[in-house]
Amino acid sequence: MGFTQQAWAPFPAPTSKADKLIVSQVMNTIWKKRPGVVSNSTRVLAAPPRNSSVNNRHFFRTNRKIMKSVSDRFLMWIDAVGGYLVCLKDQVILGQARPGSNTDIPLVADVAGKHAKITRQGDEGDYVLEPLADVKIQNAVITSPTLLHHGDLIVLGSAQLQFTKPHPLSTSARLDLIGSSRTNPFADAILLMSETLIIGNNMTNHVVYHGEDHQIVLFRQEDKLCCRSDQPVNLDGVIEQSEGELYYGSQVKSDRMSFSLEEVQ
């Protein structure tokens, strides 16, 4: 490989209490495998809702048979915060959004059908961009696979993206579209999720919301996508949950935040 491994360490060691909490949480989710936490038996069904059709749907969603497990990609719609295209694969292809194309990150921009490939590799979770057409990183044309650094500005044809790895202990990354280019379906940002994804009001979270202190962590457990909250949430109509599996169509609601997952068509 024609690049050097460069450790990124723009963040000092966590000092504040809140930071330590996040770190312990992330440690927990990454290293402490706790099988069997998410199972049907731990779920307590709420009373069947009355006449509201919306509530009814939540209720029936708790029936696993009609809920589909999350696979490679999904859209995460967070109320009052934004919509995010979350990619779970270690390797994603960026290219033009065309009917029938199977790029992971479809861009509505003047770019090639397959313009670049981003791969997550190693324990450190390094992201390497392999150009498949004209690509510039930080204004320098690149021709070979290149390691991405926090804050890098990537230019693919007419599309500009900023690459960030907000959290020092999570290997998940975020791509923000800058300027007039956009993804299809529309999303405010692309999240390359490895093991965890943190939604909270800290600037080092992958998704930052401006509000009272509240954190929700999405994490993988074997083949499942789960979420854990530091406050009880309503998970698919089941109240007072702190942890549970997420499916396409899942809805998570707390007093301070609410989001739902949607399958990418």
Added chain:
Amino acid sequence: MKFTYSTGDTPLDGYTIKRGLGRGGFGEVYFAVSHVGKEVALKKVDFMEADRGDNLILNIHHPNLVLLYDIKHTENHEESWIIMEYMSGNSLRDVLTRNPEGLSIERAAAWFFAIASGVHRLHENGCVHRDLKPGNVFYSEGRIAVGDYGLSKLISHSQRNNHTRSIGTCRYMAPEIGKGNYGRQIDIYALGIMLYELLIGDIPFDGESDAEILTKHLTQRPDLSKVPSAYRPAIAKALEKDPNRRYQSVVEMMLNVPQPNYELIPELQRPQLPSEYLAALDQINASDDRPTLEAKPVDPQNVVAPPPTVNPPQSESTITGTNIPTQQNVPVRQPQVQTKSPVVNPYPVPISQGKPMTWQDMAIRELTLKDKSQRISELTSSMIRSVVGAAASTTLIFGIYLNNQGLSSVESTQWFIWLMSIIMLSSWTVLVVGKFWETSRDEIGTKRLVMFGVGAGLGALYLGIGNFLKLDFNDLHSSNSYWPWILEHWRFSTGESPSYVHFAVFTGLLFSMCRWWNHATPVRNSRYDIMSAFLFAMVAWFLPVAPQPLMPGVTALTALVIQFASPSYTTAQRKEFETQASTWWQHG
């Protein structure tokens, strides 16, 4: 923030909700996608009657206004949905939250000019925004657009009271909004507050409670010491308490704000400036000796180095883009130097903090806005009515009292003339003084002193008229001594004619001991107040004002004549003021 609908719901046929965006002034706003993939923002409001005349706002187009596509109603007629352009970026509220110290001067000015251009187009189309605030200004791909316009007007036709308007709105509300009768100057006021906030990061009038903020809006002068000096005159004038002293148009205000250097802020598009502004600018530049393309000194601290290598997402500097300037290079102009006039509080009644608003407060606020000619015409009609009242009451006295006193017809006529003239002159005096004092509710001591002086003068005048008519006051004065402690020489005694001092002092006391002026203001609880008239008569009797017992009756009748002559607010108007007083910041 809780939302009624979530991803996948289709409350409005043809659109699928993706997520909640926020809560505007009138309801929840969602991001939704139509069946064919058009991304829109949907605003849910309670069902409103489609009034064609008001829907004209749907067809106002300007790059600095959020585009409204349509308004649709659900089949069950329970909800209406406003379908509008989706602005993918953040609102100015978010931008200001991330920049608590304010934006750089260039960015602040660019935001201001964009907002002002959009608001100007609204005004041009005869629409007042009424709810301008950072949460209603949006950013998307370099474009700044004002949203939520015209909605208050549309929605005011439906059940406005059912909508709880978001807290914090009052931070941008002009003082006269509570009155419910206002024009585009309220948008100018809000522009002034927003320009201040863009530069400083903080608003000029803030407080713990809505009441505190409102009081400050009404009474406090903004502290402009932190504002860059070039922007002070514009903000000071836009934040005048009296709408007539503010800028009368957005263009006028824009002319007093220095333009930003757009080359330093490539991420922001140039606004579509009003043609009036450009024309006025050309004219000023033509008459100016100064070079037109003068480089504006820029504080080096405020220039953000382009392109930053390590930059957290969602900061102000990430909104960079390649935007081709849409307009010719507009010359940067130094602001006109204005001599700052002292800000005078137009409301003489300071509304004390914590004290609830009463309907009188609201009524007095409205009275302060009357102009001179209106006051004079009101006073004239009151005085004419008082002549009628005086004639009627004198006839009454004549009928029930003078007739039976054994006077000759000549004497009776003389008394009739005297009584009518004193009732008329007294009520005229009170009406004139009351007109002056109708907007003030304090300074009672001063008012009493003035009334004593005026009353003393009138008393002397009355005796003068009486002497001219050759009246013998002893004819009607009862010789019974009501009040033995009154000094002998203050009383009439047979064979003595009354002195001028006697008349002056007693009439003066009668005028100062009673609050006559309260019967000449429209701010009264009821038009006729018989009880007060009776009390005034008692005062006249206790003093005693001679001749007795004629004068107590004259006093009571004079009070009634004044009440008859000066109209008060009707019950309906009082009710309206009461509602305003309880919810007066919500009137939008």
